[in-house]
Amino acid sequence: MKIVLKTIFVTIIALQMLSCDEYLDVTPDNIATLDNVFNRRNTAEQYLFTCYSYIPSHASVNDNPGFLGADEMWSVPSSSNGNFQIAKGNQGVVEPYTNLWKRMYQGIRICNIFLENIETVPDLTSAEKNRWVSEVKFLKAYYHYTLLRMYGPIVLVKENLLVSDDVETVKVPRSPIDECFDYIIELLDESYKDLPDRIENEVSELGRITKAISISLKAQILVSVASPLFNGNSDYGGFRNKDGTPLFNSVYDEAKWQIAADACKAAIEYCESVGHRLYLYEPRFSQYDLSPTTLTKLSIRNSLTEKWNPEIIWANTNSYVIDLQGKATPRGLDPNLGDNGETRGDMAPPLKIVEKFYSANGVPINEDITYDYEGRFDLETPTAEHKYNLKEGYTTAKLNFNREPRYYASLGFDGGIWYGQGRYDDESDDLLFVSSKMGQPASMIVLHAFSTTGYWPKKFVHFQSIVNPGNTYTTENYPFPVIRLNDLYLLYAEALNEARGPSTEVYEYLDRVRTRAGIPNVERAWSDFSKNPGKVRSKDGLREIIHQERTIELAFEGYRFWDLRRWKTAVNELNKPITGWDLDQEEALGYYREKLIYKQTFIPRDYFWPIEEKAILSNSNLVQNPGW
CATH class of the missing domain: 1.25.40.890 (Serine Threonine Protein Phosphatase 5, Tetratricopeptide repeat)
Structure with missing residues (x-):
């Protein structure tokens, strides 16, 4: 470029x-x-x-705190990554991490x-x-x-x-x-x-700013303006400059949500008018007749990894997803090729995030009247009916059964099919799958390159990236998407619910995302399968649904880090334990036991970074953030 x-x-x-x-x-x-x-x-x-x-490197685990700075992904104990130190509660004022x-x-x-x-x-x-x-x-x-x-x-x-x-x-x-x-x-x-409305000279100008990018960023920002962290946050009522000027308005203004909703609707209408739409995987030529299950998973996965697809509004051409794919891919994925130094597999979603994904019925697994939530850690062996998602005959946890398509598109796990990477016939018995119990190819063989939880963010990996013999990994690279249309749909649903409460239009924009994800529409899902069918009809209940929908749809892309802050729910979510499977076990019965990895802590001061001490000392009018 x-x-x-x-x-x-x-x-x-x-x-x-x-x-x-x-x-x-x-x-x-x-x-x-x-x-x-x-x-x-x-x-x-x-x-x-x-x-x-000066645009930050969105695809870098060192520069983007959204990857390792909250609770969506965990790293190996020896990691010195600055964002990971933030997640572990080690931020400081002298030389703040990711400053x-x-x-x-x-x-x-x-x-x-x-x-x-x-x-x-x-x-x-x-x-x-x-x-x-x-x-x-x-x-x-x-x-x-x-x-x-x-x-x-x-x-x-x-x-x-x-x-x-x-x-x-x-x-x-x-x-x-x-x-x-x-x-x-x-x-x-x-x-x-x-x-410009669109980039005409794609060879030399892709990545430059368009009207769609500008109007979409405005919508994102106005949703933040209306959100609890910035809208009537009484926790910062005493935060003032040295001359007494208050820095936060502690009076909540509900009208800001309507302003945000209007901005989101304007952004959506403009973006759709210039050709942006939700991505669907519809190959013009295919050697194989793929199952609807695989096609749905590729629609989900490729909406992020297929460069310049119509869903992407802004992608950072100075930040390609290369290293991140290696960090998301388990070692020894293809045991016939031996170990591969470029597939480190050290990005690990904790069990609490794994459990956020819905059941196949499109509701939380702890709400689904048909889902055995209490028995989710029990063992089960997949049969032929599960073959597109789970390795037939390979015993795994019930937690990995009967989940929504985004679960299988976004996550790699012991016994889970890893479609692609050179093997594209989904009817074949030779598809790659993960095996990660002690002593198996993806297990804790190398102490700096393994999943601490037993899960991997497969979502980052383009299905045509290839694991090669020896020490190479040929990645199908793509610029990291900064804004996609699915984000705008969910922001609009959120802002509209906060401004007016549940409505047909809120459901419509949620359902646009849910339909692509292959799950029932939100009203039917809750009325037919939830223990709390009325949840979808109250503002508070629908807020909770929308928050979880964003967590799932935008999983691992860096949104949750900022969402938890603007919602002011980080103090709840980031004080829960980080857990995974028992990696020291060779047998399924021992492996599939929840094990504490880290007791995460988050206090109110952590909603904002500290300003580095040097800047405070050099500017006597600059006040430090509360708590630091």
């Missing part, structure tokens, strides 16, 4: 141009060099791509320099200039939003300060949270008009 190559090149130039590491010292000393950048179109365009280069404070302000600084100088470029058309300005305003909004949801109220940098500004001027305090959100939305509104 040209944008990737240009970004790498220009990032080096930009870093050389910047004279100071402090985020508010934003005017380079080398003015002659800066003038040269904006005296012709080519170098100005390179600077545009530098503005893009983006400095980097995001550097990105904002670069965006401001671009906006201050773009008018001087002589050989740039008006339409092109307007588009570039819109892209940079979007990026500036995104970087502010990235900071806001990590740190809460932030310092707004609407314009760069000057080198000549006095010491007190540069000591800028944090702005109230509502003011921060208002400014971000203002930037997005300004960006929308001159962005």
